[in-house]
Amino acid sequence: MIKLFLKTASVLLLALLTYALMVFAVFFWLPYMDSADYMSAILDKDRLLRDTPSPKIVFVGASNLAFSLDSERVQSAIHLPVVNLGLHGGIGLKYMLDSTRPYVKKGDIVVLVPEYEEFFGERHYGEAPLLNVLHLSREGWRHIDSVHQYRVIWRYALTEMKDTIHAVYKRSSSSGKIYSRESFNRFGDMVAHLKEKPRKIESYGVPLENEKFNDRVLVDLEKFREYSEGNRAAVLILSPSIAESAFKMNHAGIQEVYDRIRTYDGLGAIQKSTPEDYVFPDNCFFDTAYHLTGTCRETRTEKVIMALREITGQRKPVSTRRIGSP
């Protein structure tokens, strides 16, 4: 019996070790598949965050920030340097918060704009794009401290492995495409899409209410707030820009996110907008229900500036409208 157990355990251990070595080799030995692709912009954003002196304004969130914010305008209006870290929701809000935290200093204003999906299921811990980030930046591994994130790594390691090996013999570059590293400006805003015609919105996302709300997101947001305020930095939470159709389709889920943040001790006070404040007509969106373009992007930026002025005390803010109010 013991012999059988030992043999089985050795086979399993050997297989586990092999897989771990394969994953290690992909992340630490093989180069990232395309250093010009969209995800590679994380390196520029990290550098921007590191090199921008405090006090500064840091936007933390997903692609709705990348596509739908004019940071230059924010900088001119608030007179503080701006770092737009928005890139991809699949990185996971947990990683976004953890990787921003060491650079939050006295006088900074951190604007958190989590997309609604982050609050449901396990998305808070990331998806395949988290592995892209870890492949690009070894520094990123320092921010992996949750079993859930290791589960994400295990789950998507095969995809990353396949993509990397595929790229080794089929070199391709994202250069010249909208979704590429070069499409960002010096603040971290995506600008290449501004000259393009809007595309058909392919998906309005999954109905959020079908999934379980992840309370851990609120805990992590609260921890981030505590840390930042301990460093004498200000934190505020704003809603992401979203297409009207997506908003209607996911109204129950979005309402839940809003209510849970509002009633969570320590977060309600820093929530500075309602979801409805950032709902835009469908024709304002470039390719997804989160990516604004044209004048709507400017309108969104204007609303963000208003919220920031409330924090900096520059001007009395325009009161936000509650869900359901006329």
Add this chain to the structure above:
Amino acid sequence: MPFNSLQYFLFLPSVLLLFHFTRDRWRWVVLLLGSLGFYAALGDPYLLAALATVTMTTYVLGIRIGGTRSPRGKTALLWIGIAINLLVLISMKILHSMTVTGNPSPSGIGRLDLFPATGSILAIGVSYYTIQAISYLVDIYLETGEAESHPGRFALYLSVFPKILQGPIERGRDLIPQLRSPYVFDYAGARVGMLRIAGGLFKKMVIADRLAQYVNPVYDNVHAYSGVVFIVATYLYALQIYYDFSGYTDIALGSARLFGIRLTENFRNPYTATSIADFWRRWHISFSRWILDYIFRPLQMKFRHGGTGGTAVALILTFLASGFWHGFGWGFVVWGLLHGLFLACSVYYKPHQRSIYQKLAVTAGWKSAIWQRFITFHLVCLAWIFFRANSITDAGYILTHMFTGTGKIARLLTSHERLEIWICVLSLGIMAFLYHLGNRRDKWDYLFSKPAAVRWCFYYATALYILMFGKYFSPQTFIYGKF
């Protein structure tokens, strides 16, 4: 605790070690407590109550039937036993149905929605041990089996954990003697057990759960698709349900083997069947034997004066009952009815088969065998549509739209990474290769006759393959666990 969970792979070695190092006279206690713990881990007190009711009544009635001399008394006790077991089965099915039919299908005729939805009540395993209890009582009544006097061993017969959730459905005369005989650790048997567990995980986690990600979106949203997508999804479902259920069975048989128990084989390459009758000799064998012995034969006897017609009616009724056994849904009823009709037709067709073949100039050989397999497989797939569809309306929609163009096949196939399709193809290829290696016993002998290095490479490659390609993060429940 499902077989494809981490908890199970912590539970199994723990119970096994405890069982192995316990004195022989107390081993049944370890196994019984382990089995009850395994069942209790599902977290529904109703389940344990139902199991306790069935165990106690069947045990007492079994002893009483065995000890009663009066034929009328025996018959009365048998019917009381059958009634109690059926009552438990139907009650649990209804309670479960009340939960799962909280959202009736839009057409309102998807399920037999008799009651509004309330709390969550599971019925896992009830279908299996209740019919096992019925067969136990019938065998004692017919004097083809003996009543077990040891209450602990009898409880173990109904609840031993490898088979409690989804079978195989064991006869008392096959399993109880194994539970009585002293346990001797058999290294070769345990090694086969381990390999069968690995094979089951391969089937379930690598193949079935991967196929589910293509089948579920189609069957759960039929109006979004049309045409060939339905054909592809139905073929994939046929594969999914086979690898899901046979994967479960492999894990069950492998786990039992570690404890020195041999359970009944449930599958023998069912999709190579050359007729529907042959299919039922290869698919869910323990269940098809049960319905043959305990439903079909008594009905056939009852209708014996009806000749061929009587047999046909008995077959239809038997498979209708089989449909109801799967659940209170019209889909299962139609599925059972279809299989009954196929078999009833074959009763009329069989005597003329040879002359039809002669008229068509079809000679018996590999070509006709392939043709028979092709037809049988497609008849089975036709019935699977009703089995899988969420409602009769959905099944009707699929049937009326499956030949209307290509549908959105590209959308379906690109809904997941291309790598997923390649893993499916590779894994199915491996299964096809193993099928060609011959029957199971030969395969193990073949493997064990190889040098240690080859064997270890095989073990290692299997473990690595499951580790790399298994679907751990969105595991599907076992399909037959619902029944």
